[in-house]
Amino acid sequence: MAIVLDLFVQIAQMVLVLALAPLFTGFVRKTKAHLLRRQGPPLLQPYREVLRLLRKDVVLADSASWVFRVAPYLVFATTWVAAALVPTFATGLVFSYAADVIALVALLGSARFMLALAGLDVGTSFGGIGSSREMLIASLAEPAMLMVVFTLSLLAGSTQLSSIAEFMQASDVGLRFSLALALIGLIMVAIAENARIPIDNPATHLELTMVHEAMILEYSGRHLALIEAAAFLKLLLYVSVIACVFFPWGIAVSGQGPVAYVAGAGVYLLKLAAGGLLLAAFETAIAKMRVFRVPDFLGAALMLGFLATLLLFVTMAR
């Protein structure tokens, strides 16, 4: 019976992240517009965009191969599976026995690989620039993410995200300097991975410095809808990871009953709102970086990850 309930919670979480992801992006956009004293698009605009794109025909370039056509589905599927591994309102996910947080990094990595391949596939120069820049960012962001993951796993004694969240919530973790370093590193990685402002501008198609938009420039119709949905999911995923590991209060532990689940869902929505507000405020306050400064930014994130792991060894040597 318990396994059925866990499975139900797992499916509920998968549906929840898929349903909430466009709303979260819409919320961030709306907040940013308000901070600039503009009206901004309505909160539900991302849903409308996706639905409109789904109805439209696909325009394929003559030079597009099967890679170009398959990539959007793979990108969306891997991102969704990765998002299913993250505890949102309850821990004890069924999927986390099959795949841990290192697998999550690998899933996101393969999604990025497919997207970069698709960007190169058509053979336009813009797609190639986007792919090469994406790989430049990834080559530093991924090790930084892995170092953060190692820090958390060493501390919690597990690589399962569910167990890490339970550990952070239950035991007396104490005041850990490594965790602060890991949090800052993870936020920097999240900003870079989601093409947010100091690294890339999510709102423009015009700049020569764009990364993500350059890769998907050739996409249209349902392919574009899937890629957009995957991008929304990825943003929500990173915010959920940060929320469940570093701010785990209110997450229902598996087997606590429906009341705890509902309360957990409410707290999760509050956390998302807080994360969205902070992201929007940060993006409004800061200017975009030159592309050649990006390795410095991510190098700092990598350094923070390394330092967090090293400092942990000093603490654990007691």
Next chain:
Amino acid sequence: MDRLALDVAHLFAGGLVLVSFMLLYQDRMTGLVNNFALHALVVSLAVAWQAHIQHAPHLYITAAIALVVKAIVIPFALHRIIVQLGIHRTIETVVGIGQTMLAGIGLVALSIIVMLPITAKAGTLTQQDLAFALSVLLLGLLMMISRRNAVSQVVGFMSIENGLILAATGAKGMPLVVEISVAFSILIALIVIGVFLFRIRERFDTVDIHALHEYRGERP
């Protein structure tokens, strides 16, 4: 000694290592000096916390000296020197921030590997502090060899001294006289270095130490 006290000590000592990395990362003169003031502030906090948990009131004096001399007086003097030398707007060409960072990480790992087994019999607090102090010291040395500007080398030198203070407070029983004399010798060093900087600038029109190389007699 309860865990929270240890964790706070760890926080300050680890924070000092982090600020050392920020010094390595910083390439603007004004930012560098401000960062150094932060470095001194963190070290005085760390020392004050040690005074609190070791019940050693004389360490408060050390913390106060670090705060007044190194977080206020020396940064102020360095700001003046930078403005008078006319280099407060220059961005230093640091050779490969990425490589320097990686080397720094290697040095931190090295000092932890070296220090933890050696100090295994000492208390946890001493063990932590010595490992971090050695990292700060090595990072200061790295800063001195990776920078070309004489002022940044001075900042690197001063950060080494902060590492020494951390090591001294971690090891119990350092006499106050020694710490006071170290603090004042640092002040004297600043004065001497300041005079030297102006002499170098007068002679070579720059504070880039590479201009000195041809006077060393190694190259014809």
